[in-house]
Amino acid sequence: MTDTVGTTPAIRLTDVRKRFRTKEGDLEAVAGIDVQIGQGEIVAFLGPNGAGKTTTVDMVLGLTEPTSGTVRVLGTTPQRAVHAGRVSAVMQTGGLLRDLTVRETVTAIASLHGARHRVAEVMERTAITGLGSRKVSKCSGGEQQRLKFALALLPDPDLLILDEPTAGMDVNARREFWDTMREDADSGRTVVFATHYLEEAEQFAQRTILIAGGKIVADGTTARIQSMAVGRTVSAALPDVNGDLDATIAAIGELDGVTHVERNGPRVSAVTTDSDALAMVLLRDHGAHDLQISAPSLENAFVHLTSGATARPELQESLR
Amino acid sequence: MTATYMAIDLTRQLRDVGNIMFVFLLPLLMYLVFGVSMSVASNPIGDANVGFFVMSSMAAYGAALAATSSTGTAAMEQMQGWGRQVALTPVRPVQLVLGKVGVALAVTFVALAIVHLGGLLTGARAPLGLWAATVGITLAGASMFALYGFAVAQLFKSESALGVATGVLVLMSFVGNVFMPLEGWMLEASRFTPMYGFVGLVRWPLMQGFQVMAPADPDPLWLLLANVGAWTLIFGVLAVVGVRRGRNRQ
Numbered sequence: 001m002t003d004t005v006g007t008t009p010a011i012r013l014t015d016v017r018k019r020f021r022t023k024e025g026d027l028e029a030v031a032g033i034d035v036q037i038g039q040g041e042i043v044a045f046l047g048p049n050g051a052g053k054t055t056t057v058d059m060v061l062g063l064t065e066p067t068s069g070t071v072r073v074l075g076t077t078p079q080r081a082v083h084a085g086r087v088s089a090v091m092q093t094g095g096l097l098r099d100l101t102v103r104e105t106v107t108a109i110a111s112l113h114g115a116r117h118r119v120a121e122v123m124e125r126t127a128i129t130g131l132g133s134r135k136v137s138k139c140s141g142g143e144q145q146r147l148k149f150a151l152a153l154l155p156d157p158d159l160l161i162l163d164e165p166t167a168g169m170d171v172n173a174r175r176e177f178w179d180t181m182r183e184d185a186d187s188g189r190t191v192v193f194a195t196h197y198l199e200e201a202e203q204f205a206q207r208t209i210l211i212a213g214g215k216i217v218a219d220g221t222t223a224r225i226q227s228m229a230v231g232r233t234v235s236a237a238l239p240d241v242n243g244d245l246d247a248t249i250a251a252i253g254e255l256d257g258v259t260h261v262e263r264n265g266p267r268v269s270a271v272t273t274d275s276d277a278l279a280m281v282l283l284r285d286h287g288a289h290d291l292q293i294s295a296p297s298l299e300n301a302f303v304h305l306t307s308g309a310t311a312r313p314e315l316q317e318s319l320r
Numbered sequence: 321m322t323a324t325y326m327a328i329d330l331t332r333q334l335r336d337v338g339n340i341m342f343v344f345l346l347p348l349l350m351y352l353v354f355g356v357s358m359s360v361a362s363n364p365i366g367d368a369n370v371g372f373f374v375m376s377s378m379a380a381y382g383a384a385l386a387a388t389s390s391t392g393t394a395a396m397e398q399m400q401g402w403g404r405q406v407a408l409t410p411v412r413p414v415q416l417v418l419g420k421v422g423v424a425l426a427v428t429f430v431a432l433a434i435v436h437l438g439g440l441l442t443g444a445r446a447p448l449g450l451w452a453a454t455v456g457i458t459l460a461g462a463s464m465f466a467l468y469g470f471a472v473a474q475l476f477k478s479e480s481a482l483g484v485a486t487g488v489l490v491l492m493s494f495v496g497n498v499f500m501p502l503e504g505w506m507l508e509a510s511r512f513t514p515m516y517g518f519v520g521l522v523r524w525p526l527m528q529g530f531q532v533m534a535p536a537d538p539d540p541l542w543l544l545l546a547n548v549g550a551w552t553l554i555f556g557v558l559a560v561v562g563v564r565r566g567r568n569r570q
Contacts, residue, residue, distance in 0.1 A: 063407055063567045083410045094401020099335065104328050111324035112409035151405065 008075040010159045010190040011037040011060055016069035018055050018214075029055040030066070031214035037192060039074075039158065044201035044222065045194040047211035053194040054092055056211070057163045060192075061089055074158060085113055085155030090148045092163040092194075098137035102128055102147055105136060106154070113155045126150040126180055142173030146180060153184070162193035166200065178204060201225070231259060234278045235269035236288035248286055255281060321411060321419030329423045333390055343389045344431050347382025348438045351375050354499075356442045366526045368446035373526065375439035376454050379432055380522040381493050383462040384515065386431035388469035388485050390424035395473035395481035403566040413563035417470060417556070424466035425459060432458055446526065453525040461518045464548060465489070467555035468514070474562020489515075503533035511539070514555075517547025 018030040030052045037043050045053050058064040059071050062078030073081040081087045096105060106123055110116045123129045126146045131139060139147065145165055152160060165181075166174040178200065181191075195201060201208045201222055208225040210218040218225055238245060249268055253261045257274035267290075272278045275293050282288035334340055355361060355374035363370045397403060406416060432455060436444075446454070472485040493499055496515025497507065510516045520529065521544050529539040 061408060063404060082408055085410065088408055091401065091404055094399075095405040097332070097397060097400055097402050099332055100328070104332070108325045108328045109405065109409060111322040112406065112411050114322075114410075116324065148405075152408075155409075 008039065009036045009072070010039045010041070010074055011035070011192065012070075012072040013056070013060075014070045014072075016056070016059060016066045016071060018052075018059060018064070019067045029214055030059070032069075033211075033214075033216055035209060035216060035219065037190065039190050040188055041207060042191045042205050043193075044205035044208045045192060045211060046196065046198065046201050046208050046225070047194075048196055051211045052214040053211060054163055055214075057089065057091075057161055057192075057194060060161060061087065081159070085115075086157055087159040087161065088152040088155050088157040089161040089163065090145065090152045090165045092165075092167060095148055095151075096136045096144055098135070100136055101133050102136060102139065102143075103132035105147060106150055109151045110154050115154045115156070118154055118156070122150045122153045125153065125184065127176075140173070142169050142176060145169065145173075145177055149177070149180065157189065159190045159192070162191070164194055164196070166195070166197070174200075231257075231271045231273050232275040233269055233271050233294045234275050234282065234291070235264075235267055235294075236279075236282050236291040237266050238268050238282070239287050239289075240266065252278070252281070252286075321415045321422070326419050326423050326426075329419070330426055333393060333423065333427060336393075339389060340427075343382075343386045343427070344434050347378045347385065347431065347435050350381070351378035351435055351438060352442065354378070355439075355444070362443055362445075367450055368526050369444065371442070371444040372439065372446045372451075373523070373532075375435060375444040376458070376522055376526070377498055377519060379435040379439075379455075380458050380461075380519045381489075381498050381515075382431050382435050383428045383458045384465040384489055384493070384518065385486060386428040387421075387424045387462040387466040388472075388489055389482065390427040391420050391466045391469035392473050392482040392485045394420060394470050395477055396479065398474065398477050398566045399479070403563065407567045413560050416563055417467070417559045420470055421463050421466040424469070425463060428462045428466075429459055432462075450525045454522060457524065458522050461521055461548060464514065464518065464552040464555060467552060467559050471555050471558035471562055474559060474566055477566070497531075501532040503531075507531065507534060507537075511543065511547065514547070514551040517544045517551065520544040521548060 013033050013035050016030055016033045017028065020027045020029055033052075033056060045056070047053050055064070059066050060073060060078055062082050071078055074086050078087070100108070103119075103123070106119050106128075107116065110119045110122075120129075123132065126149050128143065128146050128150055131143060131147075136144065136147070149162075149165070152162075162181075166177050169177065181204070193200070193204070205222050208218075208220070208222040209216055210225055238248060245263070249261055249263055252258060252268065252270055255272070255278060258270050258272045258278060260271040262269050270278060279291055279293060282291060351374060355371055355378065358370065358374065361369065361371040361374070365373050436451075436455060469485050472488075473481045475481075476484055492513055492515045495506070495510055496513045496519060497510045498515050498519045502510050520539055524541070524544070529541065529544070531537060531539070
């Protein structure tokens with residue numbers, strides 16, 4: 001690393017936008033992102049499919065140009081950072097040739113980086129040494145991801161980007177992947193990973209950036225983001241006495257701990273941090289029946305956090 | 321681009337036995353059917369014989385086919401996202417294209433050797449120097465079709481890219497004065513097609529631009545070079561543009 005450690009941000013995006021022309025008209029995949037990630041940080045990019053995560057990653061890697069705004073990586077352009085081997089990535093889709101062996105794949109990419117001396121070390125570290133002579137097409141999804149991880153480590157980058165590295169893996173393969181990843185994390189690298197698994201952010205990142213609809217909707221410590229997603233959904237059918245259901249809903253929305261209320265025909269559902277109290281109120285005061293309480297799904301958390309994203313400035317709290 | 325990378329790419333292509341056998345044996349078969357069986361095969365033509373003329377023409381087609389097939393595999397690489405992986409290395413698009421062309425020429429050399437060896441064993445005759453010059457020109461000229469195959473692969477990015485590229489190559493060979501000597505307006509139009517310049521140069525050591533069917537109207541060397549130069553430039557630009565485009569998600 002250079003003497004600029006700690007002063008130059010690993011990634012700086014300034015009002016970055018990316019529009020694509022599609023058959024259905026223009027699509028703004030990234031709709032104005034401003035973010036700065038310091039060197040040595042481990043950051044999760046969390047968001048549902050189609051949130052703009054991969055497009056953002058592609059711009060940071062210089063694979064695609066932003067429509068407007070500027071992207072700086074380690075104080076320079078993405079292309080220069082990539083050419084200097086200072087940034088590398090495990091990309092979400094493809095990236096491997098099925099009819100090469102694992103060792104051929106690593107050797108080929110290593111030779112392009114001028115890093116053939118690192119082949120043995122990197123294969124050892126990502127636990128693929130034993131797969132050396134296996135064809136890529138014969139490797140499991142988890143093994144292929146570890147191979148891609150090995151390729152990303154070849155240039156010994158200062159900034160490592162992982163785009164949905166565990167997509168499509170089963171639970172065991174995911175755990176193995178992150179175990180391998182964790183062993184590498186102490187080296188002081190900046191690691192940015194995109195995921196739609198909340199638990200991966202919890203276990204691995206100090207900071208989580210929540211992205212939806214091409215915008216950052218929350219940015220803070222992972223613990224803080226997590227607390228926003230906490231809350232159970234209580235839903236129940238309410239009798240519509242004298243047509244004052246709307247008033248009832250408004251009253252529920254005022255209760256302590258309730259963050260979101262929604263009406264679905266005769267059913268009302270609310271997100272709350274105190275489901276017991278809400279259930280009691282519903283049953284006792286409002287004659288509710290068919291009551292259900294459900295734990296938060298990530299899906300709900302996203303809906304909750306991203307609905308009216310622009311009208312929730314309190315979520316825009318930054319780490320610094 | 322590195323020798324290691326190219327060696328791995330070459331090994332990978334040679335492992336695809338079905339495709340490689342087709343590429344290696346089809347031109348030889350065509351020469352054996354159309355060249356050896358001709359009653360005039362041993363008649364003299366310049367310093368060589370008709371058998372050599374037909375063989376060198378089929379070898380030119382074979383070389384173009386081998387080069388196109390080799391770089392045409394880039395379509396499958398793109399589909400698998402390999403272009404994005406390579407884009408994360410210091411290799412620049414031009415280097416990538418040149419590396420692919422280098423591998424293609426190695427494959428082409430084998431294909432050429434097979435046809436020429438077949439010719440030698442079945443009565444094609446020419447002075448050694450003329451023979452060597454013909455092989456050298458064919459190999460060098462084939463790089464233009466390596467660029468062509470690469471460009472088609474980048475533009476079509478599907479499994480059918482290779483079929484399209486080699487299919488169009490057969491058509492270009494028919495209209496390019498390769499398989500059978502053309503005359504009249506067909507010959508005039510032919511002069512603008514990529515195969516025409518290539519095969520004209522391949523035949524230059526023997527024919528010096530003279531046409532079998534139009535002896536009164538020989539091609540000047542500059543016309544053949546201009547043809548090859550222009551098409552090489554076109555295919556080359558398309559190839560490099562294709563690499564840049566291929567870095568986006570598929």
